[in-house]
Amino acid sequence: MGTSQTSPDRHPEHLLVRSGGQRCAIPLDAAPQVTGVLPTVPLPRSAPRLLGLAQFAGEPVAVVDLHGLLDPAGLAGGGYRLTVILRHRHGAAPLGLAVDDALGMVAVERDEDRRPDDPPWVAGRGRAAGQPAVLLDPARLFEPVP
Amino acid sequence: MEPVPRPSTLRRWLGMVVLVAVVLAGAVVIELVSDDGANPWPFRAWAVIGLTAVIAHLLLSSLPRVRLERAHDELLRRHDEQCSALRNSLDEIRFGDLVGCLEPAAKLPEAMQAAVDAAAHAMATLLKQIQNASVDVATSAGTVHSTSAELVDGASHQAAAVVEITATTEELARTAGQIATNAVAQADLADRAREAGNAGARALERAVESAGALRQGIEVIADRADVLGERSREIYRVLDLITEIAQETHILALNAAIEASAAGEHGARFGVVAEEVRRLAERSRESVDSVRKLLDEFSGGIRSVVVATEQGSKAADQVLELSRSTQSAIEQLRTALDDTARTASDISLATDEQRTASDQVVLTLRQVAELVQRTADGFRQFSASAERLDDLALSIQLLTQSFRIDSVHSLKHQVLGWSDRLRDATSNLEAVEGVLATIVRDFPYIELAYLVDPSGTMVAFEVNPQVVDEQRLTGTLAVGQAYADRPWFLAVKRDERPAVTSPYGSLLTGERCFTVAAAVHDREGATLGTLGVDVNVRSWTRI
Numbered sequence: 012m013g014t015s016q017t018s019p020d021r022h023p024e025h026l027l028v029r030s031g032g033q034r035c036a037i038p039l040d041a042a043p044q045v046t047g048v049l050p051t052v053p054l055p056r057s058a059p060r061l062l063g064l065a066q067f068a069g070e071p072v073a074v075v076d077l078h079g080l081l082d083p084a085g086l087a088g089g090g091y092r093l094t095v096i097l098r099h100r101h102g103a104a105p106l107g108l109a110v111d112d113a114l115g116m117v118a119v120e121r122d123e124d125r126r127p128d129d130p131p132w133v134a135g136r137g138r139a140a141g142q143p144a145v146l147l148d149p150a151r152l153f154e155p156v157p
Numbered sequence: 158m159e160p161v162p163r164p165s166t167l168r169r170w171l172g173m174v175v176l177v178a179v180v181l182a183g184a185v186v187i188e189l190v191s192d193d194g195a196n197p198w199p200f201r202a203w204a205v206i207g208l209t210a211v212i213a214h215l216l217l218s219s220l221p222r223v224r225l226e227r228a229h230d231e232l233l234r235r236h237d238e239q240c241s242a243l244r245n246s247l248d249e250i251r252f253g254d255l256v257g258c259l260e261p262a263a264k265l266p267e268a269m270q271a272a273v274d275a276a277a278h279a280m281a282t283l284l285k286q287i288q289n290a291s292v293d294v295a296t297s298a299g300t301v302h303s304t305s306a307e308l309v310d311g312a313s314h315q316a317a318a319v320v321e322i323t324a325t326t327e328e329l330a331r332t333a334g335q336i337a338t339n340a341v342a343q344a345d346l347a348d349r350a351r352e353a354g355n356a357g358a359r360a361l362e363r364a365v366e367s368a369g370a371l372r373q374g375i376e377v378i379a380d381r382a383d384v385l386g387e388r389s390r391e392i393y394r395v396l397d398l399i400t401e402i403a404q405e406t407h408i409l410a411l412n413a414a415i416e417a418s419a420a421g422e423h424g425a426r427f428g429v430v431a432e433e434v435r436r437l438a439e440r441s442r443e444s445v446d447s448v449r450k451l452l453d454e455f456s457g458g459i460r461s462v463v464v465a466t467e468q469g470s471k472a473a474d475q476v477l478e479l480s481r482s483t484q485s486a487i488e489q490l491r492t493a494l495d496d497t498a499r500t501a502s503d504i505s506l507a508t509d510e511q512r513t514a515s516d517q518v519v520l521t522l523r524q525v526a527e528l529v530q531r532t533a534d535g536f537r538q539f540s541a542s543a544e545r546l547d548d549l550a551l552s553i554q555l556l557t558q559s560f561r562i563d564s565v566h567s568l569k570h571q572v573l574g575w576s577d578r579l580r581d582a583t584s585n586l587e588a589v590e591g592v593l594a595t596i597v598r599d600f601p602y603i604e605l606a607y608l609v610d611p612s613g614t615m616v617a618f619e620v621n622p623q624v625v626d627e628q629r630l631t632g633t634l635a636v637g638q639a640y641a642d643r644p645w646f647l648a649v650k651r652d653e654r655p656a657v658t659s660p661y662g663s664l665l666t667g668e669r670c671f672t673v674a675a676a677v678h679d680r681e682g683a684t685l686g687t688l689g690v691d692v693n694v695r696s697w698t699r700i
Contacts, residue, residue, distance in 0.1 A: 023418055023428075026411070039418050045411040047404065093408065113407075115435060116414045116428065 023116035025146075027139050028095060030110045031078030034144040036119045036137070037095060037108075041149035044096040045113050049074055062109055067096055074107035080132060080152075081145055099153045106152055119144060169219075176214055180207025239265055246273055252654050253560035255281045256570060281562040288557045288566055295550035295698050298543050305540035312533035319529055323522040330515035337508035340501040347498035354491045361487060365480040372473035379466035382459050389456045396449050403441040410435030551660065551694060555671065558657045568692065569655040571600075572675040576688045579608065579677045583685045586617060593619035602696035604665055605634070608677070610686045613641025624693050625665045633664050640689075645674035649687050660694055669694040 025036035026043050037043050051063030051074050060079025065072045074094060091109040098105045121137040134148035184207065187200045242264035249258035255277045262273035410431045417428030561569035575596055582588035593606040597619050604625055607618035615638045640646050648656035655675035663670040674689040 022421075022425075026415060039415060042419065043415055045408050045415070047408060092404070113411050115411070115432065116418055 023118050025117050025119050025139065026095065027114040027117040027144060028077065028093075028108070028110040029112045029114055030076070030108075031082070033078065033081055034114070034139065034142060035077060035081060035110075035147050036117060036139050036144045037097070037147050038149060039116075040100075041097045043149075044098075046094050046096060048091050048109070049094050049107060065094075065107060067094075067105065067107065070105060072096065072105050072107045074109055075152075077108045077110050080108075080130065083130060097149045097152065100150070103153050106149075114140075117144075119146060121146065169222075173211065173214060173219065176211055177207075180204070180210065183207065239269070243269065243273075250277065250280070252652065253569075254654065255284070255560055255562050257561065280560070281564070284557050284560050284562055285564060285566070288554060291550045291553035291557065292698070295547055295554065298547035298550055299698070302540055302543035302547055305536050305543050309533055309536040309540055312529055312536050316526060316529040316533055319522055319526040323519055323526060326515050326519050326522060330512045330519065333508040333512040333515060337505045337512065340505040340508065344498045344501035344505070347494045347501060351491055351494040351498070354487050354494060358484060358487045358491070361480055361484050365477060365484065368473055368476040368480055372470060372477060375466050375469045375473055379463060379470060382462045382466055385459045386456070386463065389452060389459060392452055393449075393456075396445050396452065400442060400445045400449075403438045403445060406438035407435055407442065410438055551698065554698070555657060555660070558673070561655060568657065568673040568690075569675065572655050572673045572688060572690060575606075575690075576675045576677040579688055580679060580685070583608075583677060589617045590619060593617060596690065597621040600690075602693050603690045604663060604670055604693045605691040607634075607689050608686050609640050609646065609689065611684050613639055613643070613646050613687075615640060616686060620665065624696060643672075645672040645689055646687055649674050649676050663691060663693070665691075666693060 023039075025038055026045075028035050028037060046067065049065035049067060049072065051065045053063040054061060057063075058079075060076045060083070062074045062076055065074050076091075077095075090111055093110050093113050095108040095110055095113065096105050097108065117139040119137040119139045121135055122143075123137075124135045125133050131154070132148050132151040134146040137144060137146055180203070184200055184203050187203050191197075191199060242261045245261035246258045246265070249255075249261065258277050259274060262270050262277075265273060413431030414428050414435060417424030417431050420427070558568050561567055561573070563570060565571065575592065578592050579589060582592055589608055593608065596606040597603050598621075601621065601623050603621055605618060605620055608616045610616050615634075615636050617636065618634055620634070645656050645658050648658075653676060655673065658672045658674075660669045660671045662668070670691045670693050672689050672691050674687055676687055677685045679685055
């Protein structure tokens with residue numbers, strides 16, 4: 012813990028979270044909100060990374076395992092401690108990302124764009140607080156999967 | 158019979174001469190006294206009377222005498238012949254041939270012949286009776302000998318058994334003494350063990366008390382460990398609450414930081430505060446984790462103490478239980494030791510009595526052994542007597558075999574019969590061997606039948622395989638061997654009669670045997686050889 016340090020010369024733009032051993036930077040543009048673990052109701056015949064539906068601030072929230080999003084081959088490992096709520100800029104229903112921990116506000120130095128085999132919601136890769144991190148594109152999370 | 162002395166011829170005719178001279182002298186006197194022949198009648202009468210007297214003397218005296226002398230001579234001749242026949246017959250009897258004695262007796266007068274026949278028959282009958290009696294004696298002696306041998310053997314075994322029993326009883330007496338000694342020692346040991354058991358029981362009572370105190374101490378520790386466990390659980394609950402608060406603070410700080418970032422330059426200071434709050438929440442959570450870790454170790458220690466106290470309590474219970482069981486066992490042991498000491502004393506007394514009884518039994522057994530030994534000695538003497546009686550019966554049988562009687566049991570008679578069968582076969586060796594084979598086949602008591610020529614050289618032989626071992630035969634017998642110095646050959650040659658030898662050891666069987674031999678004559682009486690048969694005494698007496 013304590014890896015998140017706001018760069019003194021750059022304004023922090025990302026919320027750095029950890030999920031399944033991966034570090035992921037979520038842009039603050041997506042107006043994230045952090046909450047505890049939400050009790051979910053599983054959906055039949057849903058993808059394994061979709062943990063279920065929960066209720067947050069009176070709204071239904073689909074809770075997705077972030078590790079499952081970043082590594083489709085990986086299974087949801089459990090051990091979530093926080094849920095990051097993302098909202099679509101056009102007012103769509105919020106989306107919950109189940110993460111292991113939130114490490115703080117960071118500025119990310121982008122190193123490379125997304126790879127061809129990356130999922131569509133991965134924007135690229137960079138370094139946050141001196142360590143590699145995956146840059147998340149939250150807007151693509153609200154788009155239909157091709 | 159002595160011949161009657163006869164008068165000389167002169168004396169035999171002297172009376173006739175005197176009578177003639179008297180007649181002639183009377184005629185001369187009559188002639189002289191007569192008157193010159195005037196009366197011739199006295200002279201003629203005298204001549205007639207004188208001639209009549211001479212003729213009468215001749216007819217009435219001389220001729221009967223001559224006839225009597227001739228009859229006397231004939232009688233003497235016949236007497237000599239009969240005496241010779243009688244002598245020959247008696248000679249045959251002297252040599253034991255009660256069959257051959259009848260042949261010369263045929264020349265004797267009928268009454269004498271009948272007397273010789275009766276005598277020979279009576280002797281043969283007597284010999285048969287003697288043979289039968291000797292066979293019975295031999296059989297009985299053999300039975301007595303075998304029975305007495307078995308009795309000797311049994312008595313010997315009995316004596317040996319008595320000796321063994323005596324030795325065993327002596328050993329038993331010694332063992333009883335050792336048992337008595339050991340029983341006394343065991344009683345002493347039991348007393349000492351009982352004293353040791355008493356000391357052990359006292360020590361065990363103290364151990365039981367200590368185990369009870371230990372159990373109570375362990376129960377106190379367990380109660381205190383339970384209290385500590387309860388306190389730990391309360392601390393856990395407080396830590397959970399602190400963790401929850403830190404988590405909420407962490408979330409709030411994160412959201413505040415997010416909001417501050419969204420506010421841009423205006424929220425920079427608030428963002429710093431929010432970040433600091435988040436760090437404090439993070440440190441609180443880390444501290445709680447450290448405390449939780451320490452508390453986990455503490456709780457683990459308490460659980461270990463609880464487990465240890467439970468185990469200690471169980472161990473104390475087991476020690477207590479074992480101590481009580483041991484106490485009971487020691488009590489039983491003390492009782493058993495009392496019984497052992499008492500029993501050992503009883504055993505000592507009983508073994509003393511047993512030793513005394515065993516000594517008496519040994520004394521009695523020695524007397525019995527001596528009696529059995531005397532009995533065995535008596536049986537041995539009895540067996541030796543039976544053996545001597547058997548030998549005596551055999552001697553009697555051999556003596557009877559020195560006689561030849563008309564019986565299948567007369568070996569001389571049998572040998573003479575076989576020699577007659579060989580008479581016409583001597584020119585054919587195969588025929589001789591056939592006769593010899595028939596002999597040994599039909600008479601199983603014969604070990605060996607053989608024929609030697611007049612010079613005593615072996616011509617042929619036949620061995621009885623039922624009696625003789627083939628292995629012992631190798632190199633023992635061979636055609637061409639000289640037997641001229643054998644007693645049976647010399648006896649037959651000397652006496653020209655069948656002979657029976659005394660018993661001797663057979664080279665073929667190793668047992669006693671004797672030889673019966675007889676000459677083989679042709680029809681003209683010339684000797685062709687000697688037939689011998691070796692009779693196995695054991696088989697013969699058995700038959």
